[in-house]
Amino acid sequence: MKTILPAIALATALTLPALAEARPLKLTTTLANYGGDGAYLAFYVTNAQGAYAGSLWLAGRKSKYYSHLSGWHRATGGNPAEINGITGASVGAGRTLEISLDLADALFDAGYVLHVDAAVEDMRDSPNEIVIPLTSAGAKTPVRGRRYVSSLAYSF
């Protein structure tokens, strides 16, 4: 299994000065063998009220396909400023994506929810492929996605 390791990314929207302390977080996403081309994945966070809070990562380089990540696209309007510097290649079936982030402490155990939208060419879009609350306790417990993601886990 090959690992794609992008450079350390700063989720600027989520490290506001008010939220002071930040800690490094490792997100490991392994895709299922769904038998199609590379998947586009959008990682983003909503707050306790369900409103969009910021983007963590966008896998997939061609912006014209971003509208297929429909949850993320609806929340951001596809605004490229939201993912400036935090994009990478799409992830092939069966491959693993590792992302290292500096994420504000205040996001954990405060009702924030991590969303992953997935889309594959010529296959069905999967908005909210994964929806999990960000909790300190939830770290290291792998979660299964609805269609394309076989496991997602985060650790500090």
Add this chain to the structure above:
Amino acid sequence: MIRVVHRWPGLLAGLLLLVLSLSGALLSLFPAIERLSSVQPAALSTAELAERIQAVHPEVEQIRRRPSGRITAYWSESGVPRAAVMDPANGREIASADPNPFERWLTRLHRSLLFDDAGRILTAVGAAAMLVLAVSGAVLVARRAGGWRRWLSPLRGPFAARLHVEIARIAVAGLLLSSATALWMSASSFDLLPDGAPSAVTEAEGSGRTGMPVADMDMLKRTPVSELRSLSFPDPADAADVFTLKTDRGIGHLDQGTGALLTWSEPSAWQRVSATLYMLHTGRGAAVLGLILGIMALGVPAMAGTGFVLWFAGRPARPRIRGNVAAGRAETILLVGSEGGSTWGFAATLHAALSASGQAVHAAPMSSFEPARYRQARRILILTATYGDGDAPASARGFLDRLKSVPVAAPVALAVLGFGDRSFPGYCAFGRAVAEMAEARGSCMLVPFMAVNRQSPQDFARWGRSLGAAMGMTLDLVHHPVLPAVFPLRLVSRRDHGAEVQAPTAILRFALPTPPFWLRLTGRGFGRFVAGDLLGVLPEGSAVPRFYSLASGCRDGFIEIVVRKHPAGLCSGQLFELQPGDMVNAFMRQNPGFHAGRDTAPLILIGAGTGIGPLAGFIRANARRRPIRLFFGMRHPDSDFLYGDELKGWRRSGQLQRLATACSRTQQPSYVQDVLREEGAEIARMVREGARVMVCGGRDMAAGVSAALADILAPTGLTPARLRAEGRYVEDVF
């Protein structure tokens, strides 16, 4: 220049284009298959379709329609996302929605050679090469045919060249379209075009209500399924969520409580163009066009193969010239106009012969003509071929214009030698034009213009003798063209005629050689041939071959030629001494300009003496009973009536419709042109109705025939020249 532009992208991108064209041709099948296998509902609205699918799958999330009409539904079943191809008539599943893995693989191969973005750049380079090849190829075809309006005129020349052009002039339209649209799509996928989805946020204020049945929504009722691209359903638990409707005309959001259209945006002009070009390239939404483009793409492998053969065959043609003197110090300037390179071979022989007799000679392509540099020059010798109907060959571009502005003035004298093939209408036309221009500009001509037919070493030697005489020296030009491998042929039988009328003639029949299998496999065997092709015979004691028209094809199972004994002829003398069982060294050379062809147009064959050879071959091969008339001139029917018995048999079997003979040594002497005039009305009628005229024999006879035909055809408004241009009047003259 255009030729260079055509050659290098072709050779370099050949393999890449092979992959792209074959995968493209295969991919063109899928939209057609999908179209045929999709149910096309008559006048169904999106509202009805959505209702039908919702009835079967209440949790439907999205309905998509492909341009082929295939409808796919996406829904969840107890948390598991599902998808299937739907029958629009009843909303039931008919097939899996998973993409065909082979089609996916082919698409990735075609789009990126399986290498993602790096591959996409490579395929874009391939598309650009294809575009350059298509444009430069079209210019070359037009130039070869003698103009854009003669795009579809019949072709002559070697098989590989003909096949290359035949395919090209049909496939070029599709290849232009495919490559241009491919480049557009590459630019689009690298975000170089402003055709992306609009990024404006559409935060629509909804009613806050939920629960309106899709069947009641006005916008969905007004949208026929034939215009639908996709319909996404909102989360019924989230009142702020909306329906998203994509159609051919635009994208809109619908309130899930009222069905009201909250937003609507239409594609930009760029997006429309991109969508149209995508459809043209992939055939998705235009399956028939896709199939046509796919078939045309299949021409690419054939053209790559023939193109490589042409390049390879033409490659070693230009020999090295040893001891070339600088232009400023040479007494003799040798200018060469060559297309394929064979004229350079003659130039090298001339250069060597002149240098050997102490001359300082500078050889250069005609396009580098610059009289100011020729400070010591006393004479300029021009050896030139002709391209097409009278154009300058590759290495003589722009020569006539330069000669017009800077004429060659005394004391420098000029000589022009043309190279060509007499069976073509524009025989040595460019060489002639150069000579005429030079004379018109007052140049002193060393020797009159002369023409070398079919690279004849004899013609070349004759010109050398007259040139030598004019220069006050003996000039023996012995040119050895690069010959194909010779095969020993064994004489099987001979039939003698004409001794009584001082025209000893023999019909010689040789056995077909059987070269080793590996030679045949690599194309170096004796080769396939038909009547009208040429047998090159290499006589003992000479390296210069003599050519004889073949009176048989390889299907006949033997090689037959008709030879007349010339009083001092080396080759004909040796052939005449052959007895059955004896051997002679020979090779085959194609002569496509003098083939009967496979069509059914009537033939008017005119020949005299040994010229009957190929004509008899045509009649022998006429199994399909195409109407053929033969006009044959001889000296006396009792002595040199060649093929007399066979002709009677072919008349009976219907292979020959009519035979008219002229005898020059009988009580009432007549020539073949006299018989032609007697039957003038009938000949004019046949020609008007599409008959083809083929003449074989001596030069004087051919001239007489041409004059007679000009008179015969005058009332119809046709001329031998016009028929020649149409390929309906061909000569094989010796």
